[in-house]
Every structure is written in structure tokens, then in C-alpha cells.
Amino acid sequence: MEFPKPQKYTARVSDSYYVTDNRHFLLVKFELTSPDRFEFSAGQYVSIRIDEAGNRRSYSIASSPDDTHGFTILAEMIPAGVGSSFLAALVPGDGVEVLAPLGRFVVDSTQLLPDSKLLFVATGSGIAPAYSMINDLLVNKHETRPMRLHWGMRGEENLFWFDNFMRLAEEHANFVFDPVLSHPSEDWDLCTGHVQDCLSRDFAEERLVGWHAYICGNPNMVEEVSALVLSLGVQQDAIHTEKFS
Ligand SMILES: Cc1cc2nc3c(=O)[nH]c(=O)nc-3n(C[C@H](O)[C@H](O)[C@H](O)COP(=O)(O)OP(=O)(O)OC[C@H]3O[C@@H](n4cnc5c(N)ncnc54)[C@H](O)[C@@H]3O)c2cc1C
Known part of the structure; x- marks a missing residue:
């Protein structure tokens, strides 16, 4: 199976909310801004830059590959986790840098x-x-x-x-x-x-x-x-x- 080469994208948060009352699981939707379109296979993940130093965290794409203009992630909130805290602080309109698509965990x-x-x-x-x-x-x-x-x-x-x-x-x-x-x-x-x-x-x-x-x-x-x-x-x-x- 051929996988598209990963590349850098910028994306903007379009929505973000907890999917459980206990706030353990956060769903974040992103809209690609530049480039504004990508292709991925269901099961692949993105790597999100979470600080100025260039640290990153990986998150699987929860949305369907027929949405080529954005993606959704579902993150478990790890107490004091650096990536978790970064995601929890995002509000609609915030920009992120993403490397995508990554991984070979797909149904081939x-x-x-x-x-x-x-x-x-x-x-x-x-x-x-x-x-x-x-x-x-x-x-x-x-x-x-x-x-x-x-x-x-x-x-x-x-x-x-x-x-x-x-x-x-x-x-x-x-x-x-x-x-x-x-x-x-x-x-x-x-x-x-x-x-x-x-x-x-x-x-x-x-x-x-x-x-x-x-x-x-x-x-x-x-x-x-x-x-x-x-x-x-x-x-x-x-x-x-x-x-x-
Ligand atoms: C390919 C790939 C895909 C992934 N996809 C997802 C995804 O879709 N959703 C998602 O929520 N995560 C996913 N992860 C995990 C994610 O990348 C982070 O590792 C995780 O969210 C913790 O990051 P953090 O920065 O919040 O915690 P960190 O700051 O890295 O860790 C803080 C402390 O918590 C501990 N810790 C880390 N993870 C856990 C855990 N799960 N339970 C208990 N303690 C922990 C660490 O050891 C450390 O002591 C994926 C990882 C990989 C490699």
C-alpha cells in the first residue's frame, strides 16, 4: 500500500469540547489552513507541535478520510501532561503546526x-x-x-x-x-x-x-x-x- 509523504501543515482549531462530564476526554476539531487539503488513510495519525522548543505529541485522526479539509482528534487528558495541557488550552481560532499523515495502522x-x-x-x-x-x-x-x-x-x-x-x-x-x-x-x-x-x-x-x-x-x-x-x-x-x- 502506498502512503502519501508526510508534510507540514498549519491548522486552526474550529471546535473543542469534552466528550465526558469528568473532562477526561477532549475532542478537538481542526481546519487545515496551509496547505488547506490533505489525504490520509483511516487509522493514521498527526504529530502536533506543542511548544516553542519544537516538542511534539502524536494523536490519531478520529475523523473520516472523506473530510480532506480538516481532522478531529480525541485526547485523553493526562494530569500535568504537557500535550494534554496544550490541547486543553486551545480555543477556536488558535493555530497549530502539524506533521501529517503518519503511521501504517490501517486496513489494507x-x-x-x-x-x-x-x-x-x-x-x-x-x-x-x-x-x-x-x-x-x-x-x-x-x-x-x-x-x-x-x-x-x-x-x-x-x-x-x-x-x-x-x-x-x-x-x-x-x-x-x-x-x-x-x-x-x-x-x-x-x-x-x-x-x-x-x-x-x-x-x-x-x-x-x-x-x-x-x-x-x-x-x-x-x-x-x-x-x-x-x-x-x-x-x-x-x-x-x-x-x-
Ligand atoms: C502513534 C500514536 C498515536 C497516539 N494517538 C493518541 C490519541 O489519539 N489520543 C490520545 O489521547 N493519545 C494518543 N497518543 C498518546 C499521546 O501522543 C501522548 O503520549 C499522551 O497524550 C500523553 O501526552 P502528554 O504530553 O499529555 O503527557 P506527558 O507530558 O508526555 O506525560 C506526563 C506524565 O504522564 C505519564 N503518561 C503519559 N501517558 C499516560 C497515560 N496514557 N496514562 C497514564 N500516564 C501517562 C508520563 O509517563 C508522564 O509521567 C498517541 C501516541 C502515539 C505514539
């Missing part, structure tokens, strides 16, 4: 067999690239192969895209959404535990032979889930990962 259709199935596993803000990839596949590309998402979070209060994924699952019979909570309320009747627990339970019998896995989030989870899906039958070269390190 040339690698897929006609009967390949797609498993997405994300924790926390690792859902950002999966959101772009799943929307791109279902809405833009009308993908009909079986697709499944396990999204792990701590509690209901952080499942900011629950309704969006539920709607996609209702509208696309080939897509199954499995939210997973480690610390749910008493009312939660879906999977409880870590994504590893729920994957082991869901695929104990069916296994994952013929699946491609796209795993994104904190490095420990990515390592553990990679080993798990390998043991459940995913081929090594069908495991695609992005570590938010």
Missing part, C-alpha cells in the same frame, strides 16, 4: 482475503483510529465482511461514543459492537472485565482463524491482546497494532 484491503474478518480492539482513547476506520469501512466503503469491535473503558461515564457505535451496529448487520467495562455500575449487563477477558470468553469456541486484528491503546494491553489473538488463531502477519506510548 490488498492484504485481506475475500473471507477475512476484521476484529478491532481498543482501550481508552485508542478508540480514536478505530472510530475512523470503522466509519470509513461501513459508511464510505460499504464493507460487508464481518467486523467486530471490543472497546474497553473503566465505567459507563467514559463510553462517549456508545450511541454512535450502537447506531452503526443497528444499521450494519455485519458489525458487532462489544463495549467492555472494568468498573461498571450495577446496571451494566454487558461484558465486565478487561478486553482480554471478554475476547477469551467470546471467542473460546469460535476462535479467530481467518480474522485480522487491529489493536490500539496502551502498550501493555496491545502486547497482551496480540498474544491472546495469536493463541486464538490469528496469523502473526494479520495482527496490526498501534501503541499509544
